[in-house]
Amino acid sequence: MRIDELGLQELPFFRGLTQAEMKRFIKATGAAAKHYEKGTRVLRAYESNGRIGILADGEAIILAEDRFGNESVGHRLERGALLGCISAILPDYPNPASVEAVSDVWILWVPYKELLESGSHFGRIHGIVMRNLLVAFSRKNVLMMQKLEVLSQKTLRERLILYLLQRARHQRTMQVRVPGRVQLAKELECNRSALTREIGLMKEQGILACGPDWMQLNEERIREER
Structure with a gap:
């Protein structure tokens, strides 16, 4: 090039x-x-x-x-x-x-x-x-x-939700591009297995939808949780 x-x-x-x-x-x-x-x-x-x-x-x-x-x-x-x-x-x-x-x-x-x-x-x-x-x-x-705001959250779920909301604002879409699980765990400073479990739970509860390289929050379900 x-x-x-x-x-x-x-x-x-x-x-x-x-x-x-x-x-x-x-x-x-x-x-x-x-x-x-x-x-x-x-x-x-x-x-x-x-x-x-x-x-x-x-x-x-x-x-x-x-x-x-x-x-x-x-x-x-x-x-x-x-x-x-x-x-x-x-x-x-x-x-x-x-x-x-x-x-x-x-x-x-x-x-x-x-x-x-x-x-x-x-x-x-x-x-x-x-x-x-x-x-x-x-x-x-x-x-x-x-980054400091994300890491200051008390739970892994709160970290992931805030991380995705930040990226949604930056990318101007709720279906945001995300790195692989290993890299995402590093960015959230958490255990990869714990992250995988949390993502699975959020999917089961209808809070999160995801593909190989994207995630999308269900804002209505998030408001209900709060």
Whole structure:
């Protein structure tokens, strides 16, 4: 796949730029697209990195690593998401997070130093890109708060319901795309067997319908339970 086939102008990072302005920015900063296969570590914890990545195609996940090497799943990254920002902007901070591709992905890497130094040359283009960056950082904070909200729920059922409601708002449909059971259990920080049992109970009670890669809550049944 060529870089001009990735639909980069549709990404939030380039919102407000014309096709010609986007191409000019990419050429001047030396930004380059790279393909990664499913299961590849796109970024590794504690490694140095001088680039901001823009997920142009596919999905990835954030994996937080503690000092003992144990990993926990953070939020999911979808098309348009940014990665590598902390290690690129704060090189002296030992970032404990990795990024792993959960499907084949394409990432546009923008050198952070060149991004900063391009301001005097680009004027309007630079201002728009930096505004889009600030919006992206704010949205990332929202995702972190949503993750904390999910994990603060008292029961596994409450965690799953809130998780699905959040994704429904994000995807703008009640039939939401979800990861496999292993990955979902990691995101909800629970035992996979317990999650499977809870999903089975919710299906029996008419609260949940699901397929291989989707789930849909029955909002009326949820209101009755409450």
